[in-house]
Amino acid sequence: MRLLRRFDNAFFFLAAAVVAFVVLRGVLGAGxxxxxxxxxxxxxSLRDALAKAKEQGKLVFAYATADWCGPCQVFKRTALVDPQVExxxxxxxxxxxxDIDKAPRxxxxxxVMG
Structure with a gap:
């Protein structure tokens, strides 16, 4: 009976891990x-954006990102391509x-720290 219970727990854990992986993969997308x-x-650059914003009387929207940042990739695939947001x-x-890896200054x- 204990062996069966252990098997059930291990199976449940494995199933939960697979589901979590599939969900995260779907949310974060591929690549x-x-x-x-x-x-x-x-x-x-940020400097160019600040100069242009001052000239136009606007605010700067600085989007700091990196290829390795999962949440950044989700944001680029969702909110930043929404027509109203754009x-x-x-x-x-x-x-x-x-890109914080290409523009460390x-x-x-x-x-921003990565």
Whole structure:
């Protein structure tokens, strides 16, 4: 009877782990998400974004991300490609895309740590 109970517990744990993996894989997606269109043709650096924002009287929307950041990939696949969010960002802000691994100075200026 104890052996059967142990088997049931092990099977339950394994099943839960498989379900968790499948759910996380679905939520996080596979691989690196493409850069959202709202950042295309935008400033190349935080400094450029700040100058452009000052000139236009807008706020800066600095999106700090990294390829290895799972939640960042989800955000790029969901909220940042939503038409209403994209419209808001284009009208009200100067959006700048900051890859913290490629732009460590910008990451440091924003106090972003990876």
């Amino acid at each position: 690196v998400a493409p850069t959202p269109p709202v950042f295309e043709g935008g400033p190349a 419209d808001f960002l284009r009208r009200r802000t100067v959006p700048v895309y900051i 910008d990451a440091a200026a924003l106090a």
